[in-house]
Amino acid sequence: MLSYLEVENGFIEISKLTGQSFSTEWTPLPNNVRLRMLDVGVLQVKPAAQSHSDMVISCGIHGNETAPIEIVSGLISQIVTGAIEPKVNLLFILGNPESMKISERFVSINMNRLFDGAHANYELNEENRYELERAERLESLVTSFYGEHQGNCRMHLDLHTAIKPSFHKTFAIRPFENSPITDDSRKLLVAMGIEAVLQHNKPSTTFSYFSVKRFYAEAYTLELGKVKPFGENNPEDFAAAINCLQNLIKGEAVEEPDVGALIEYKVVAEIIRNSDDFKFYVPDDVENFTAYPQGYLIAEDVDYNYRVAFEEESVVFPNTNVPVGQRVAVMVTKANQG
Numbered sequence: 001m002l003s004y005l006e007v008e009n010g011f012i013e014i015s016k017l018t019g020q021s022f023s024t025e026w027t028p029l030p031n032n033v034r035l036r037m038l039d040v041g042v043l044q045v046k047p048a049a050q051s052h053s054d055m056v057i058s059c060g061i062h063g064n065e066t067a068p069i070e071i072v073s074g075l076i077s078q079i080v081t082g083a084i085e086p087k088v089n090l091l092f093i094l095g096n097p098e099s100m101k102i103s104e105r106f107v108s109i110n111m112n113r114l115f116d117g118a119h120a121n122y123e124l125n126e127e128n129r130y131e132l133e134r135a136e137r138l139e140s141l142v143t144s145f146y147g148e149h150q151g152n153c154r155m156h157l158d159l160h161t162a163i164k165p166s167f168h169k170t171f172a173i174r175p176f177e178n179s180p181i182t183d184d185s186r187k188l189l190v191a192m193g194i195e196a197v198l199q200h201n202k203p204s205t206t207f208s209y210f211s212v213k214r215f216y217a218e219a220y221t222l223e224l225g226k227v228k229p230f231g232e233n234n235p236e237d238f239a240a241a242i243n244c245l246q247n248l249i250k251g252e253a254v255e256e257p258d259v260g261a262l263i264e265y266k267v268v269a270e271i272i273r274n275s276d277d278f279k280f281y282v283p284d285d286v287e288n289f290t291a292y293p294q295g296y297l298i299a300e301d302v303d304y305n306y307r308v309a310f311e312e313e314s315v316v317f318p319n320t321n322v323p324v325g326q327r328v329a330v331m332v333t334k335a336n337q338g
């Protein structure tokens, strides 16, 4: 057993996964599963027998989204104790440990806007250094991981929780890609306990988009609930996700859920803050998926205004606390509308 990953009371302390002291050597467990830390918060796991599946499970790209971090540390604990035996190649990532330590979404800059090379668009300074370098490092670790086995089946689940309460308590964001969603993907999402999926309509700079674009992985950003402080999450709220992740790790088929249960949306617009004069006509306390009628003025800025174009559009991720140039919200319609 890796001495720094000792399991106490069934769990590895998150601080052990994000501490600076670890070995990068492969270490075998009694069941011949091997583990190595690649960096702070990044653990690679190899099953005893060769596998044709490569799976990245990331969390804590936003440090205050604690439930996914607790879920991932629970899964790692179960692997270390042998309670679950992985049959697929795994890369576990606790994305932004420094922001986890201060219980904030990020230290200086939103890391989920820095992938697919976007970190290189910023001038590095002492303030933004941590997130810019960490995003680049995570890209490089994912690239090496997927590069170890050509032709393997690739998946990346990037686990998050939403800032606002949501009409759909759990939902997935499917990064932009040309191919339509398949029934197998729908099954996976429903088995994860996901109520709705949003299809992005253009490229972005999120971690999941990076894995889709560069590696053709089946990748999603998964919103598993609402942001809460460490220790305040109820594991029962995440039972479906935990069970499905355990099955995926064990290489077992996901349960056969009703794919028709998944509600599908498409993103029709992104509301961007273009200046300090940006005005947003959505109250601060609305929940995700609140609908607005055609013609309703959602936002105004110096160079544009946005009115609901379709019969009805719903607002997701409303957050005016973003710098100029970043997204304030996305507008979605039901997938068969518009």
Ligand SMILES: O=C(O)CCC(=O)N[C@@H](CCC(=O)O)C(=O)O
Pocket (backbone or CB within 6 Å): 062, 112, 113, 160, 161, 162, 163, 164, 173, 204, 206, 221, 317, 318, 319
């Ligand atoms: O609740 C919120 O406002 C944000 C939750 C979150 O972090 N969501 C992701 C979604 C990524 C995507 O749109 O693909 C994010 O904003 O990074």
Ligand SMILES: [Zn+2]
Pocket (backbone or CB within 6 Å): 061, 062, 065, 160, 161
């Ligand atoms: Zn997030």
